[in-house]
Amino acid sequence: MMTCPVPSTETERVLLGHGSGGQLSARLLAEVILPGVGGAGGPLEDAALVGTDLVMSTDSFVVDPLFFPGGDIGTLAVHGTVNDLAMRGAMPLALSVALVLEEGLPLETLRRVVTSIGRAARDAGVPVVTGDTKVVGHGAVDRVFITTTGVGRTHPDGCPSAAAIRPGDAVLLSGPIGAHGVTVLSARAGLGFESDDTDLASDTQPLHRLVAAMLEAGGPAVHALRDPTRGGVASALNELAAASQVGVTLEEAAVPVRPAVAAACEMLGLDALHVANEGCCLAFVDPAHADEVLAAMRAEPAGRDAVRVGEATGVRPGRVTMRTLLGAHRIVDMLVGEQLPRIC
Amino acid sequence: MMTCPVPSTETERVLLGHGSGGQLSARLLAEVILPGVGGAGGPLEDAALVGTDLVMSTDSFVVDPLFFPGGDIGTLAVHGTVNDLAMRGAMPLALSVALVLEEGLPLETLRRVVTSIGRAARDAGVPVVTGDTKVVGHGAVDRVFITTTGVGRTHPDGCPSAAAIRPGDAVLLSGPIGAHGVTVLSARAGLGFESDDTDLASDTQPLHRLVAAMLEAGGPAVHALRDPTRGGVASALNELAAASQVGVTLEEAAVPVRPAVAAACEMLGLDALHVANEGCCLAFVDPAHADEVLAAMRAEPAGRDAVRVGEATGVRPGRVTMRTLLGAHRIVDMLVGEQLPRIC
Numbered sequence: 001m002m003t004c005p006v007p008s009t010e011t012e013r014v015l016l017g018h019g020s021g022g023q024l025s026a027r028l029l030a031e032v033i034l035p036g037v038g039g040a041g042g043p044l045e046d047a048a049l050v051g052t053d054l055v056m057s058t059d060s061f062v063v064d065p066l067f068f069p070g071g072d073i074g075t076l077a078v079h080g081t082v083n084d085l086a087m088r089g090a091m092p093l094a095l096s097v098a099l100v101l102e103e104g105l106p107l108e109t110l111r112r113v114v115t116s117i118g119r120a121a122r123d124a125g126v127p128v129v130t131g132d133t134k135v136v137g138h139g140a141v142d143r144v145f146i147t148t149t150g151v152g153r154t155h156p157d158g159c160p161s162a163a164a165i166r167p168g169d170a171v172l173l174s175g176p177i178g179a180h181g182v183t184v185l186s187a188r189a190g191l192g193f194e195s196d197d198t199d200l201a202s203d204t205q206p207l208h209r210l211v212a213a214m215l216e217a218g219g220p221a222v223h224a225l226r227d228p229t230r231g232g233v234a235s236a237l238n239e240l241a242a243a244s245q246v247g248v249t250l251e252e253a254a255v256p257v258r259p260a261v262a263a264a265c266e267m268l269g270l271d272a273l274h275v276a277n278e279g280c281c282l283a284f285v286d287p288a289h290a291d292e293v294l295a296a297m298r299a300e301p302a303g304r305d306a307v308r309v310g311e312a313t314g315v316r317p318g319r320v321t322m323r324t325l326l327g328a329h330r331i332v333d334m335l336v337g338e339q340l341p342r343i344c
Numbered sequence: 345m346m347t348c349p350v351p352s353t354e355t356e357r358v359l360l361g362h363g364s365g366g367q368l369s370a371r372l373l374a375e376v377i378l379p380g381v382g383g384a385g386g387p388l389e390d391a392a393l394v395g396t397d398l399v400m401s402t403d404s405f406v407v408d409p410l411f412f413p414g415g416d417i418g419t420l421a422v423h424g425t426v427n428d429l430a431m432r433g434a435m436p437l438a439l440s441v442a443l444v445l446e447e448g449l450p451l452e453t454l455r456r457v458v459t460s461i462g463r464a465a466r467d468a469g470v471p472v473v474t475g476d477t478k479v480v481g482h483g484a485v486d487r488v489f490i491t492t493t494g495v496g497r498t499h500p501d502g503c504p505s506a507a508a509i510r511p512g513d514a515v516l517l518s519g520p521i522g523a524h525g526v527t528v529l530s531a532r533a534g535l536g537f538e539s540d541d542t543d544l545a546s547d548t549q550p551l552h553r554l555v556a557a558m559l560e561a562g563g564p565a566v567h568a569l570r571d572p573t574r575g576g577v578a579s580a581l582n583e584l585a586a587a588s589q590v591g592v593t594l595e596e597a598a599v600p601v602r603p604a605v606a607a608a609c610e611m612l613g614l615d616a617l618h619v620a621n622e623g624c625c626l627a628f629v630d631p632a633h634a635d636e637v638l639a640a641m642r643a644e645p646a647g648r649d650a651v652r653v654g655e656a657t658g659v660r661p662g663r664v665t666m667r668t669l670l671g672a673h674r675i676v677d678m679l680v681g682e683q684l685p686r687i688c
Contacts, residue, residue, distance in 0.1 A: 012451040019445070019479030028477065032451060036458025037441060037465065037472045048473035050438040050495060054398075058440035058493055059476045062484070094394040096402035097381060098491045100444075101363070107356040107376060114380030121381065128381045129392035132403045132491075133372065135363030136686055140406070140486040147442045147476075149402055149493035151394060342480055 021230025021276075022335030026239075047088040049154075055090035057081055058149040064342040066113065066143060068187040070179070070201030071278070073146055074116030076344055079204050079278055080229065081150040082124050086208040087225040087281070089160050089215055090152030092126040098147040099133045105143055113144060124206040126150070152208075157215040160283075164223040165244035167314035170290035174210060174281040174297055175305040176256040177233055179203040181275035181340050182264040188342075193264045200260040205279035210302040214283060217296030221289035226282045229344055231335040234273040236282055237320045238334040244284075245317040250310040250332060252324045273322075274335045276343045284312055365574025365620075366679030370583075391432040393498075399434035401425055402493040408686040410457065410487060412531040414523070414545030415622070417490055418460030420688055423548050423622060424573070425494040426468050430552040431569040431625070433504045433559055434496030436470040442491040443477045449487055457488060468550040470494070496552075501559040504627075508567040509588035511658035514634035518554060518625040518641055519649040520600040521577055523547040525619035525684050526608040532686075537608045544604040549623035554646040558627060561640035565633035570626045573688060575679040578617040580626055581664045582678040588628075589661040594654040594676060596668045617666075618679045620687045628656055 017024035047057035061077045071079075082092050097117060101110065121128050180202040186193035193200050207227060214222055224244065228236035233255070241248045257265070257272045265272045279302065285293045290308060297303030310322075320332040361368040391401035405421045415423075426436050441461060445454065465472050524546040530537035537544050551571060558566055568588065572580035577599070585592045601609070601616045609616045623646065629637045634652065641647030654666075664676040 014445045014447060014449040014451060014454060014479055016447050016479050019477060032455050033458050033477065036455060037462040050473060056438055056440055056474055056495060058442045058474055060442040060444050060478045060491060062444060062478050062480050094400055096400055096493050098402045098404040100404050100406060100489055101358045103358060103360050105358040107358060110358060111376050111380060114377050118381040129394060130400055130402055133363060134404045134406050135358055135360050136406050142484040145444055147404060147491035149440050151400060151495055
């Protein structure tokens with residue numbers, strides 16, 4: 001009698017795709033990380049409630065190259081964590097910064113990075129209150145990795161959650177997508193797409209003021225927020241659709257992509273919906289209040305190009321589809337594997 | 345006319361010693377990191393107050409090897425952050441865990457590490473509420489680095505501070521020193537000092553329950569607490585002496601070092617006072633309450649071998665000296681350079 005081979009993890013290894021923010025990331029989290037650490041206190045979320053009004057979020061930054069048009073690892077480290085807090089409707093109170101440095105890193109590089117952290121933190125109005133610095137031997141880390149953690153306080157006007165979307169909700173997007181991912185990829189590969197004669201630059205920016213304006217305008221009508229970083233808009237929408245058990249329909253014609261980004265995606269064979277953003281926000285809003293929230297977004301610098309891009313539906317829960325320019329419908333899937341490693 | 349060369353940082357590089365916890369670390373912090381990030385909100389401390397009653401602390405863990413007698417990178421990552429909170433008198437509320445993984449890491453290794461994180465967190469009674477996972481290419485990080493951040497609430501009975509020591513304070517030490525550093529070094533080098541026939545194992549353990557007992561016994565008489573990790577007891581005492589502008593005198597005969605640790609230090613040419621600990625606590629306590637606090641320490645598992653090892657003085661502020669077994673006095677300096685890289 002044949003026996004089926006028992007699946008074994010002993011020979012399995014970590015793949016780049018496990019860090020993509022897509023399907024493999026979700027599996028690693030569900031099958032390895034959560035069973036290991038999660039027993040202590042519930043699910044591991046991007047930003048978690050602590051007690052009744054505190055929110056905590058952490059992110060490691062391993063972007064390559066360290067510096068790129070529109071930002072650097074230091075600005076990302078501040079904005080990424082501020083934005084994760086903001087997506088739970090929390091305003092940042094304090095940041096911590098942990099540095100792992102490679103022996104031999106020029107001090108001038110470190111100085112540029114920490115100065116950038118300081119400037120980004122001041123611009124966002126959040127203090128860096130504590131930190132740590134480790135140095136490891138040459139070759140044990142690639143130059144500098146940064147982990148920032150933020151604590152914030154929930155906003156009195158609402159506490160958006162990935163699980164709170166209802167059929168009929170309008171899907172709002174704060175601005176054009178794909179800029180961060182293609183800029184970093186182009187800078188890394190020396191492709192020159194991000195040269196001075198294009199407007200290709202990372203969109204990295206803090207979103208907490210935009211979110212505050214949205215909550216002031218819409219309050220509890222703002223059901224869910226998500227910044228589509230690794231895995232892009234496609235992965236973020238799939239996660240939200242699954243968490244709230246709704247369908248999502250996008251209008252391709254409404255999704256803004258800058259010409260330089262579209263051209264770079266075309267040449268690199270990338271779908272802009274899968275490309276990472278660091279200064280965009282998706283919102284699911286009660287349709288009765290969507291116009292007010294959209295107007296509030298457009299009044300903020302981080303949301304001046306905000307648009308309505310689709311809606312949540314009651315059909316095919318967990319499924320994201322897009323009505324294309326030609327009127328056909330296609331499935332918008334989560335990113336599978338790794339498209340752009342070390343994008344943040 | 346000769347001109348003096350202008351000191352330049354352009355050619356300076358990060359050294360292993362910059363991560364030692366000793367003099368070079370202090371200089372890197374003061375000259376590069378704080379000027380860069382510190383403008384936002386005051387000094388960067390091991391654990392910082394946020395608002396009136398929250399404390400936040402972060403640490404990256406890069407220990408090599410990942411597993412060693414008495415613990416592993418996962419237990420260190422939990423205990424290290426819990427202990428940094430405890431040294432400010434704070435009881436942990438929540439932890440975040442950020443993982444940076446090397447492509448190709450066996451999933452089984454990852455599973456062991458995260459299971460260890462989960463167990464240590466449950467044992468300490470603190471939930472892991474949020475996290476992040478990044479994967480970088482083979483060679484861009486050595487297997488797995490972990491950054492844990494903790495938030496805690498200050499204890500109602502006291503808020504010890506590095507700057508609150510007064511001349512005359514008793515110096516208490518919770519137990520024998522040097523075990524963590526020599527165990528990790530021995531395991532890394534395959535020296536076998538940590539084999540089954542010795543009692544050499546890391547002292548890694550959470551100290552927040554010990555600290556709670558000390559604060560309940562001594563309240564505001566507990567002036568300062570410090571866990572002597574990187575740089576050891578010597579560096580911790582120098583930092584405290586400088587922060588409070590007091591002298592510190594140690595009694596060599598009173599400082600407990602287990603025979604196996606002493607023998608390993610002897611063979612490796614290490615001073616146990618400079619070796620890292622992960623489950624020890626130094627306390628400066630008003631002498632009128634020192635006996636009560638010492639008794640409370642001894643009633644806790646983490647403090648059963650607690651002893652009084654010296655006192656703070658008003659002479660030679662910032663200077664730490666030790667009365668040796670022979671009755672002579674020697675200066676106990678901060679660690680210079682790097683003695684044991686990647687010890688935590």
